[in-house]
Amino acid sequence: xxxxxxxxxxxxxxxxxxxxxxxxxxxLVLVGVEAGDTPADADWLAGKVAQMRIFPDDAGKMNRSVTxxxxxxxxxxxxxxxxxxxxxxxxxFIEAARPEEAVPLYERFLVAVESQAGRRPERGxxxxxxxxxxxxxxxxxxxVDSRRRE
Numbered sequence: 001x002x003x004x005x006x007x008x009x010x011x012x013x014x015x016x017x018x019x020x021x022x023x024x025x026x027x028l029v030l031v032g033v034e035a036g037d038t039p040a041d042a043d044w045l046a047g048k049v050a051q052m053r054i055f056p057d058d059a060g061k062m063n064r065s066v067t068x069x070x071x072x073x074x075x076x077x078x079x080x081x082x083x084x085x086x087x088x089x090x091x092x093f094i095e096a097a098r099p100e101e102a103v104p105l106y107e108r109f110l111v112a113v114e115s116q117a118g119r120r121p122e123r124g125x126x127x128x129x130x131x132x133x134x135x136x137x138x139x140x141x142x143x144v145d146s147r148r149r150e
Contacts, residue, residue: 001034004141021074023122025071032077034097075110
């Protein structure tokens, strides 16, 4: 599983003109599921998101997690994170998990991040056409991949 974690001062997701998720200060997390990912990948990635120290402490150093900062979480499924761009100019999504594999892992990630962060994440709708708005704070953007744990 792969996540793009963005520290935001605000973020929202809109579907069909209706806002379905919104946070103030916190993390916008885009999550992609790769074919062959496991529940252990979802749990590990959720721990990374919940514990990632990218919020400033009193000295201005990135030393606090989203939990420490009492921030919100907005989690959006995004299969395009698994794109391969090795050949040509059209991305290939062949390595992205099919919905029957991806949906349970995305849902497991949501449950695990809620448990570890101590707050229910706002969320988009799997496979919906979503409009995501954000104000990246910093900017701070971190990419984490469960297959690259070293």
